[in-house]
Amino acid sequence: MMNQLDDLYQEVIFDHNKSPRNFGPLENADHEAKGFNPLCGDKINVYIEMDGEIIKDIHFDGSGCAISKASASIMTTLLLGKNKTEARELFEKFRTLITVEHDYDEATLGKLVVFAGVREFPTRVKCATLAWHTMQSAINNDGETVTTEKNE
Amino acid sequence: MEKSTVIESDRRESKTGNMLDVESIRKDFPALNQDVYGKPLVYLDNAATAQKPQVVINAITEFYSTINSNVHRGIHYLSQQATEAYESARVTSQKFINASESSEIIFVKGTTEAINLVASTFGIENIGKGDEILVSNMEHHSNIVPWQLLCEKTGAKLKVIPINDSGELEMDELKSLLTDKTKLVSIIHVSNSLGTINPMKEIVTLAHEKNIPVLVDGAQAVQHITVDVQDMDCDFYTFSGHKVYGPTGVGVLYAKKMHLEKMPPYQGGGEMISTVSFEKTEYNTIPHKFEAGTPNIAGVIGLAKALNYVNKLGLSAISAYESQLLTYASAEVEKIPELRIIGRADRKASVLSFVLENIHPHDVGTVLDREGIAVRSGHHCTQPVMDRYQIPATSRASFAFYNTEEEIDRLVKSIKRVVKLFG
Numbered sequence: 254m255m256n257q258l259d260d261l262y263q264e265v266i267f268d269h270n271k272s273p274r275n276f277g278p279l280e281n282a283d284h285e286a287k288g289f290n291p292l293c294g295d296k297i298n299v300y301i302e303m304d305g306e307i308i309k310d311i312h313f314d315g316s317g318c319a320i321s322k323a324s325a326s327i328m329t330t331l332l333l334g335k336n337k338t339e340a341r342e343l344f345e346k347f348r349t350l351i352t353v354e355h356d357y358d359e360a361t362l363g364k365l366v367v368f369a370g371v372r373e374f375p376t377r378v379k380c381a382t383l384a385w386h387t388m389q390s391a392i393n394n395d396g397e398t399v400t401t402e403k404n405e
Numbered sequence: 406m407e408k409s410t411v412i413e414s415d416r417r418e419s420k421t422g423n424m425l426d427v428e429s430i431r432k433d434f435p436a437l438n439q440d441v442y443g444k445p446l447v448y449l450d451n452a453a454t455a456q457k458p459q460v461v462i463n464a465i466t467e468f469y470s471t472i473n474s475n476v477h478r479g480i481h482y483l484s485q486q487a488t489e490a491y492e493s494a495r496v497t498s499q500k501f502i503n504a505s506e507s508s509e510i511i512f513v514k515g516t517t518e519a520i521n522l523v524a525s526t527f528g529i530e531n532i533g534k535g536d537e538i539l540v541s542n543m544e545h546h547s548n549i550v551p552w553q554l555l556c557e558k559t560g561a562k563l564k565v566i567p568i569n570d571s572g573e574l575e576m577d578e579l580k581s582l583l584t585d586k587t588k589l590v591s592i593i594h595v596s597n598s599l600g601t602i603n604p605m606k607e608i609v610t611l612a613h614e615k616n617i618p619v620l621v622d623g624a625q626a627v628q629h630i631t632v633d634v635q636d637m638d639c640d641f642y643t644f645s646g647h648k649v650y651g652p653t654g655v656g657v658l659y660a661k662k663m664h665l666e667k668m669p670p671y672q673g674g675g676e677m678i679s680t681v682s683f684e685k686t687e688y689n690t691i692p693h694k695f696e697a698g699t700p701n702i703a704g705v706i707g708l709a710k711a712l713n714y715v716n717k718l719g720l721s722a723i724s725a726y727e728s729q730l731l732t733y734a735s736a737e738v739e740k741i742p743e744l745r746i747i748g749r750a751d752r753k754a755s756v757l758s759f760v761l762e763n764i765h766p767h768d769v770g771t772v773l774d775r776e777g778i779a780v781r782s783g784h785h786c787t788q789p790v791m792d793r794y795q796i797p798a799t800s801r802a803s804f805a806f807y808n809t810e811e812e813i814d815r816l817v818k819s820i821k822r823v824v825k826l827f828g
């Protein structure tokens with residue numbers, strides 16, 4: 254059983270949890286959204302500076318568990334320079350990875366494969382997707398706080 | 406008091422001189438005897454819901470296998486038997502909290518429904534625009550939201566008694582918040598997230614000096630300490646069956662007769678009426694006036710079994726043993742430098758909330774879970790408490806009389822693992 258725990262908490266996740274990348278507000282942000290997981294109290298803000306369709310810069314901050322923080326951190330590193338459609342597609346692939354898929358495509362998922370272990374922990378799926386939902390809402394300019402209780 | 410003689414004579418003393426024979430008690434709870442993830446279950450989420458002794462499980466099966474029928478309706482044999490069992494459960498519940506009359510016991514779904522019932526009957530009648538309802542910073546959401554809904558409807562205001570760093574009510578603030586505008590005080594007896602046991606008798610005395618009625622949320626109290634509503638003199642008292650080793654979906658609202666007789670009905674339907682015509686409906690007498698529709702008969706019977714089970718062990722023995730567990734657990738976890746206990750009141754029930762430096766409670770919960778240890782990680786439906794301590798959540802181990810020091814050792818060992826893993 255401890256193997257599944259090791260699969261969940263990979264070194265990369267510990268690393269991003271301890272030193273999250275792109276952490277803190279973004280001065281030139283023109284898109285912003287808040288995410289909230291009422292079950293565990295995780296709160297996250299995603300800040301994006303768009304250049305047309307392209308994500309020119311993306312930051313996040315807030316408080317959360319290791320999974321949600323690492324997921325947010327890795328997300329920001331992957332989405333830099335991507336366009337809206339690519340961002341949405343990557344989110345879809347990520348969601349499939351952590352909920353259903355057993356054979357995943359490492360090439361498109363890149364660093365996200367470290368989250369494959371989440372699949373064995375259904376209660377943690379929402380932690381992993383919170384940042385992504387929030388990012389989606391920021392891009393769409395929904396202006397509403399994302400809560401995991403509506404989105405999954 | 407008659408109650409205490411029962412407690413003394415039936416108490417199960419262990420051979421080793423412990424207050425309770427925990428080893429034999431554990432055998433009464435089938436759910437305790439299982440492995441999760443290949444490890445023996447350590448169930449420390451008792452504040453969320455307690456496990457059920459076999460006698461309670463059997464009582465429910467037996468009801469449906471034998472005297473199953475509706476209550477207060479038929480003149481046939483089964484219905485008489487069911488009615489008798491149901492009404493005798495009311496007497497058991499009455500005695501459990503030492504209410505003066507069984508008609509002061511209303512069966513509801515649980516604490517949440519009990520508070521909503523009071524808000525939408527007593528509240529609507531007695532609380533109006535500009536009036537104030539006084540709660541505390543440590544309330545469960547179920548003792549906040551019903552009052553907020555009432556305030557929205559009536560224009561009343563919700564006032565909040567602050568708590569200190571240890572998680573105790575600021576009694577001086579409480580006194581100054583009791584004003585001519587205050588129409589109800591509604592306070593948690595034992596905090597589900599901090600463990601604090603509030604001085605209810607003192608609070609009731611203070612409120613009554615100004616003729617303000619008091620509701621006490623006893624959801625986390627009745628399973629840990631002896632409750633005597635006459636001695637406390639509260640106007641309303643509520644608890645949930647499932648937290649006191651009974652079934653889910655059943656609970657008790659106690660209210661003083663003088664209130665019940667004046668309160669308008671809660672829901673309309675069968676059972677709560679005496680005569681109905683299209684011109685005029687006469688309501689039934691209390692408690693039936695507040696129990697519209699077919700009640701949770703099996704649940705009520707199961708609840709009485711659970712209360713009898715608790716009575717047999719004796720709440721004084723339970724309190725003593727659980728406080729020994731809490732003292733042991735607190736001392737052991739304190740040795741972990743990264744750990745901080747949230748809730749350090751002088752008087753506490755066996756609830757141990759904690760946070761680990763730089764480790765989120767959700768991660769703690771996941772690791773402990775895989776070790777077979779069930780704790781709760783989250784805000785425990787007390788978000789204002791989390792805000793008060795500026796934390797997103799806590800991990801909470803809550804102990805029952807069937808827990809052991811060995812289980813606490815496993816908890817502590819696993820917390821140390823978490824620290825090592827994330828440190």
Ligand SMILES: Cc1ncc(COP(=O)(O)O)c(C=O)c1O
Nearest residue numbers: 515516517545547597624625645
């Ligand atoms: C202090 C307190 N009040 C009220 C409740 C609500 O009880 P129930 O969900 O059984 O209605 C709980 C349960 O979590 C509680 O701990």
